[in-house]
Amino acid sequence: MGPDSSQDAQTVSQMGEFGLIDRVISGREQSPGTLIGPGDDAAVLAAPDGRVVATTDVLVENVHFRFDWSTPHQVGRKAVAVNLSDIAAMGAVPTGLLVGLGCSPDLPTHVVDELSAGMWEEAQQVGIGLVGGDMVSAATLTISVTALGDLQGRAPVTRAGARPGDVVAVAGRLGWAAAGLAVLGRGFRSPVAVVGAQRVPEPPYAAGPLAAAAGATSMVDTSDGLLADLGHVADASKVAIDIRAELLEVPQRLTEVASALGADARHWVLTGGEDQALAATFPPDRPLPEGWRQIGEVAEGSGVTLDGAVYEGTTGWEHWR
Numbered sequence: 104m105g106p107d108s109s110q111d112a113q114t115v116s117q118m119g120e121f122g123l124i125d126r127v128i129s130g131r132e133q134s135p136g137t138l139i140g141p142g143d144d145a146a147v148l149a150a151p152d153g154r155v156v157a158t159t160d161v162l163v164e165n166v167h168f169r170f171d172w173s174t175p176h177q178v179g180r181k182a183v184a185v186n187l188s189d190i191a192a193m194g195a196v197p198t199g200l201l202v203g204l205g206c207s208p209d210l211p212t213h214v215v216d217e218l219s220a221g222m223w224e225e226a227q228q229v230g231i232g233l234v235g236g237d238m239v240s241a242a243t244l245t246i247s248v249t250a251l252g253d254l255q256g257r258a259p260v261t262r263a264g265a266r267p268g269d270v271v272a273v274a275g276r277l278g279w280a281a282a283g284l285a286v287l288g289r290g291f292r293s294p295v296a297v298v299g300a301q302r303v304p305e306p307p308y309a310a311g312p313l314a315a316a317a318g319a320t321s322m323v324d325t326s327d328g329l330l331a332d333l334g335h336v337a338d339a340s341k342v343a344i345d346i347r348a349e350l351l352e353v354p355q356r357l358t359e360v361a362s363a364l365g366a367d368a369r370h371w372v373l374t375g376g377e378d379q380a381l382a383a384t385f386p387p388d389r390p391l392p393e394g395w396r397q398i399g400e401v402a403e404g405s406g407v408t409l410d411g412a413v414y415e416g417t418t419g420w421e422h423w424r
């Protein structure tokens with residue numbers, strides 16, 4: 104199902120590529136540190152640190168979002184949020200965004216306006232803007248966002264630095280977006296707390312640089328699911344990660360939604376993606392930075408376990424599975 108076309112009959116093909124580009128770039132403030140752009144062949148950004156952090160995530164209609172579940176504005180916010188969370192997961196702060204948009208010729212231009220407004224709104228949560236992008240014709244609405252970031256003089260926090268004895272901790276919500284997905288998938292539109300989490304994540308942006316400054320040894324954002332994403336840390340670091348069930352909070356709200364749907368709230372917390380919580384490892388015996396809570400420990404070995412046991416079932420989202 105396409106987005107609502109009732110409020111604006113004008114389509115992207117009627118407006119044309121360059122009209123559409125003018126419309127999304129004009130009247131916007133430049134991202135701080137922008138020397139040129141958008142509007143030239145490429146943007147030029149100052150790189151205060153001398154290094155640039157860069158990441159891309161693509162969102163496709165009916166794979167990552169549906170317009171009968173979310174408004175274009177919410178989709179725009181989410182497309183930016185999932186990219187900003189990868190910048191945070193390196194311990195960096197974002198500096199600019201590039202957005203590739205593929206849309207069908209009959210897409211109403213107001214949908215592009217609202218997507219763009221959502222992207223700008225989320226970007227402005229972290230004080231940046233869009234520095235460029237591209238517009239193409241495509242059979243399926245596709246949004247490709249590239250985020251750039253700055254390490255502010257710190258070392259990047261990779262997936263590969265966890266050491267046996269480290270504490271495993273998380274910042275941000277877990278399981279809420281998965282609960283929202285289950286609710287929407289069954290045709291409901293409430294409770295809004297979980298549906299809202301599926302529509303627009305609230306990544307703990309500041310927690311990434313804070314963790315880096317506090318000496319985090321590894322970090323990842325949980326886009327696919329906590330267990331799946333910690334699996335990448337365990338693999339890259341060549342360690343074992345054990346989650347302690349007693350440390351893992353299962354919010355009452357999720358338990359209520361799960362019982363109404365005949366689902367398992369803890370499964371959402373452990374394996375539901377799209378909340379973009381950050382998971383990191385820290386050296387033991389020192390306080391965790393603000394916003395972080397311990398959920399487990401790093402040990403010698405491999406893989407991710409829950410109270411020492413391998414988790415039965417899928418550990419997170421995987422495309423084509």
Ligand SMILES: Nc1ncnc2c1ncn2[C@@H]1O[C@H](COP(=O)(O)OP(=O)(O)OP(=O)(O)O)[C@@H](O)[C@H]1O
Pocket residue numbers: 159160185189326327
């Ligand atoms: N087509 C590709 N070419 C080169 N590198 C890629 C390609 N696709 C993914 N990667 C790289 O592989 C790594 C893992 O990608 P992945 O998309 O799983 O990470 P992520 O963006 O953190 O997770 P998610 O997509 O679930 O948000 C990243 O470093 C990513 O840049």
Ligand SMILES: Cc1ncc(C[n+]2csc(CCOP(=O)(O)O)c2C)c(N)n1
Pocket residue numbers: 160161165166167168169185284326327375376377420
């Ligand atoms: C319509 C619709 N169907 C299913 C889902 C669930 N979903 C899609 S992608 C993804 C993981 C992250 O993706 P990626 O690895 O591409 O970043 C999840 C949990 C959704 N959001 N919307």
Ligand SMILES: [Mg+2]
Pocket residue numbers: 159160161
């Ligand atoms: Mg990705």
Ligand SMILES: [Mg+2]
Pocket residue numbers: 160185186189326
């Ligand atoms: Mg990502």
Ligand SMILES: [Mg+2]
Pocket residue numbers: 188189192323324325326
């Ligand atoms: Mg990531």
